[in-house]
Amino acid sequence: MSRYDRYVLSQYLLLFGFFALILVSVMWVNRAVVLFDRLIADGQSAMVFLEFSALVLPNLVRMILPMAAFAAAVFVTNRLIRESELTVMQATGSSPARLARPTLAFGLIAAAMMSVLTHLLLPASKGQLAARETEIARNATARLLTEGHFLHPGHGVTFYVRKIDPDGTLNDVFLSDRRDPAREVVYTGSRAYLVRDDGRANLIIVDGMAQRLDTRHRTLSTTVFSDFSYDITPLVTKQEGEKRSPNMVSTAELIRNPHTVATETGTTIGKVTEVLHQRFARALISLVAPLVGFSTLLLGVYSRFGLWRQVLLAFGVLVGLELLRGALAEPIRDHPDLWPLTYLPGVSGLILSGLFLRFAGRPIRWPLARQVPA
Template sequence: MLRFDRYMLAQLMWLFGFFSLVLVAVFWINRAVQLFDRLIGDGQTALVFLEFSALGLPRLITTVLPIATFAAAVYVTNRLNTESELTVMMSTGASPWRIARPVAVFGLVSALMMSLLSHVLVPSANQQLAERESEISQNVTSRLLTEGEFLSPGAGVTFYTRLVDADGVLHDVFLSDRRDPAERVIYTAATAYLVRNGEGTSLIMVDGLAQRLRSSNARLSTAKFQDFSFDISPLVKPEGDVIPRLPFMTSDRLLVDWPGVARDTKTDLGSVAEELHSRVARATFTFVAAMIGFATLLVGGYSRFGVWREILIAFLMLIALDGMRGSLSEPVFEDVRMWPILYLPSALGGMIVCAMLWSASGRFKRLFRKRSVA
């Protein structure tokens, strides 16, 4: 039996890795297309795109981990059942509860992976991602060095440049300043340069024209200039440090002081309880997903018409339990004492698994009893 446990566990882990890799690749490509368009469109480099993609992977993996766990359990159980390996094991006296042990170990390993992601890696990645987004949002130079597009680096400001040389010279510059409701100013210049001035940044325009329109009397005045300095530092206000948020905190901090965490994040105790216990419930649900995939196919047994019906039932059951989790957060937000209901989907799934294993155990006992009588 120990050799069979190792054999089945190895099959589960191998297929779990395969399904995880495929699902992560599919979801990542869908997200990477949008991320690439947004970052490269804002003038960022490919290294920034890779950094943002890497920081988003932990959260993406938490999405596909229960699906990969369920798929691996279903595939391995179906293959062992088709090749009569489960039948041989039960004919030796092994009960469905005993055969479920390697699946339970596999579910525990998946749950530990989910716990590591939910409690440590995802909050840390979210914190670092928010900090990098804050840094990039303050980088005015990268926004302006995008040629051929009308950009809005700040409220009421529109910027355009036709061409950007390799040495940073901007050609055919257009700048519209509408921040003052009393007047609107449009600057056009043949060339321009971005110059760092201490902590600020200035746009030096050469050989251009300034047009000023006053709203009070609708009078337009123009002035040519040889060179003109425009301070672009106020276009993006520095945001300072990233505001503490619950998704940015690791679980060890959430366990210490709920009132203090709620005060720091400007939330309530219900939000803190929901964030912490939802992470734990996410791991327990991953364990239940593996057991549901195994138990449903075990109850169905062997059929020459295939096991598509059992797979569909198990999948719909998993979707129904997962759909419950979204509706259970609101009561916890309103009353912190309601946090145990977050574990309701996992508890229901566990009871369903126990009922199916009990049913499978009784069915096989009756089968062997009939054979002995015959």
């Protein structure tokens, strides 16, 4: 690798790290707000919040990695053109294909990062995240035993306990059940206990009162009881099934036993096929993104108005490839034999990049572009 290649590659990696950090931070903050509201409101600790935040990072990085690689390639190439560094290299006889060599190396590095994410980190993080969500959803103590706070363990349900004794006794309990629009019930008690029995969770309220409001007839009835059992199983168990998703399965297992995975996850063989080949296709897109950005900016002639036309063209090509990938997803799910179409966006991007590099020696004269005489 020549000194020029090392110089350009170092610039790519530096800007790639910068753009990746900015994009991941923005997306992580948006996701963290939702996680914080859901976990902390359910009585979870800050460590659980940090754990969940770390587990969603691989998926966030997977989404922004091609965009960060594309942005780095466009930014560095634009600067090299403005500062005439590429012009000097072309004057020495370097062809556009030769100048694209560090971009190709950068694309291969981005593709390797994407491969590690999609084949190793992403399935492991999704599996661990699902396991932790199930564990927390089943943990009634973590969801309900938070003293001094009004908690909402389910839609239309509010729970409050003033104090918790060291032996687990709940003092001064308040429970409001508004899940039935025709009847609202409020339970209060001086003491309560959480009891598990055969996979079910019950809240035993002692020395309390139940107030039932019939919203249809506008009547209120009260009942005083010495002890009362309230089933809170629906509030502390996961409503969804506990089957694995194909995204949680390792690539090796998807290749060896696709039909077994489809049966176990309750999905179709087409979905399994799409998930498998998308993991390889994403790495190809990560390679294509910087090549598209670099080759497109080499088109055209110098203009005092900058390279905004080429930048828009490069962005349009990348959006078109993503739209093509989305359009092909449904046919592949319905007809697994069409799996080669998964790689069509990546191959199309490589072909376009090659054509752009081929025509880079013959600049396109953009309409309305003001030419500067030599």
